[in-house]
Amino acid sequence: MLHGLLSVLGIYKLYEKWLWHQVKGGTKPEHVAIILDGNRRWASERSLNPAVGHHYGAEKVGDLLKWCLDLDVKSATLYVFSTENFKRPKEEVKEIMRIAEEKLREVLKDENIHKHKVRVKAIGRLNLLPKKLQEMIRQVEESTKDYDERFLNVALAYGGRAEIVDATRKIAKKLESGDLTPKDINEELFERYLYTAHMPNQDPDLIIRTSGEERLSGFLLWQCAYSELCFLDVNWPDFRRIDLLRAVRTYQRRKRRFGE
Numbered sequence: 001m002l003h004g005l006l007s008v009l010g011i012y013k014l015y016e017k018w019l020w021h022q023v024k025g026g027t028k029p030e031h032v033a034i035i036l037d038g039n040r041r042w043a044s045e046r047s048l049n050p051a052v053g054h055h056y057g058a059e060k061v062g063d064l065l066k067w068c069l070d071l072d073v074k075s076a077t078l079y080v081f082s083t084e085n086f087k088r089p090k091e092e093v094k095e096i097m098r099i100a101e102e103k104l105r106e107v108l109k110d111e112n113i114h115k116h117k118v119r120v121k122a123i124g125r126l127n128l129l130p131k132k133l134q135e136m137i138r139q140v141e142e143s144t145k146d147y148d149e150r151f152l153n154v155a156l157a158y159g160g161r162a163e164i165v166d167a168t169r170k171i172a173k174k175l176e177s178g179d180l181t182p183k184d185i186n187e188e189l190f191e192r193y194l195y196t197a198h199m200p201n202q203d204p205d206l207i208i209r210t211s212g213e214e215r216l217s218g219f220l221l222w223q224c225a226y227s228e229l230c231f232l233d234v235n236w237p238d239f240r241r242i243d244l245l246r247a248v249r250t251y252q253r254r255k256r257r258f259g260e
Contacts, residue, residue, distance in 0.1 A: 012242060019245035023071075026252040029205035031075040032068065033227070035219055036061070038211030038235030045235075051095045056237035058099045062106075065152070067241050069116055071248065075199060077153040079219050083125060083162055097130050100156060104136045108143055117147035123195035124158035125166070151199050158195075160221030167193035194222060203227065206251045208244075210236045228254055 036057060043053030061078065068076050081096060107113055107120055121144075122137045129137075133156075170193045174180040180189075196202040204220060204227045212233040216224060230247040232239075 012240070016240075016242050016245065019242060019249060023245055023248045023252060026248075028071050028073060029228075029248065029251055030073070031077070031199075031201050031204045031206075032073050033077040033079070033204035033207045033220055033224075034064070035079040035207070035209040035217065036236045037209055037213055039237060041211060042235040042237045050092050053235075053237060054092075054096050054099055058103050060237055060239055061103065063241070064239070064244070065112065065118075067244050069112060069150075071244070074149075075151040075153075075201060077123075077155060077196070077204060077220065079155045079158065079217075081124075081156045081158070082217065083128070083157055083159040084218075086128070086157070097133050100154075101130075101133045101136045104133075104140050104154075107140050113144065113152075117149040118144060118152050119147040119150070119198070120144045120152045120154070121198060122154045122156050123163075124156045125162055126157060128157040153196065153199075155219070158219075160216075160218035163195050164222055166195075191222075196220075196223060205256075206230060206247065208232060208247050210234055210239055210243075226256065228256065 039053035039057040040050045041053075042056070043050050046052075064078075065076070080100065085096075086093060104120075104122075112118070113120065120140050122141070126134055126137060137156075167190060171180065171185065171190070175182070191197060191202060194202065203223045203225070206229075207216070207219070207224060207227045208230045209216070210232050212231065214231045216229075220227075228251050230250050232243055232247065234240075234243055
């Protein structure tokens, strides 16, 4: 009720303008990663089927991308579906896969994606996904493969430990074939085998998690070593431009030390 009243009075719009005035001249995070959490909680609070929450959450992604473009964020990585999420009820997982396919299909004709030359890539154990979704991912990646101004990663069937294990397996095969020796292995080489190796800046400057939970849940475990973390007490479908601006303002107020 309070949220609706403040919206009617225009308070949020004024606050949003004030926040924008605060952050627009400051250093923007180059790479923002977001854990899109709270779809089911949002639906539960309204006595709705979880599928409705996932639908509204997927719609919110389009808004987020526009806001990131406004802020001149170069890269965004979205944690959409983890390997552990496959344990959810089959009908719920099936609906999430359907929504993911639908939204990726929209990317093919998204003017903002092509105007701003956003390279779109899915990261994770994609072989675990339905074949139709895998094919849609292939089409989207093919249509944006030559873009290099901005990057959008969609983490599907993703797990941070799985990513590190998969990178290790690839390196082990190179060792086995003789293409690498143990002396060749260092952090720089290891990063070439991560899911995010296609990016100029793999490490997120800022990681945001919605829903009030304060943990990373295995998200970008290697890449997050020096990321700034921001946990917001808002479920993903209710995420607003104000929330993104607040997170960026928090980022700008922190002094990044990188272990110093």
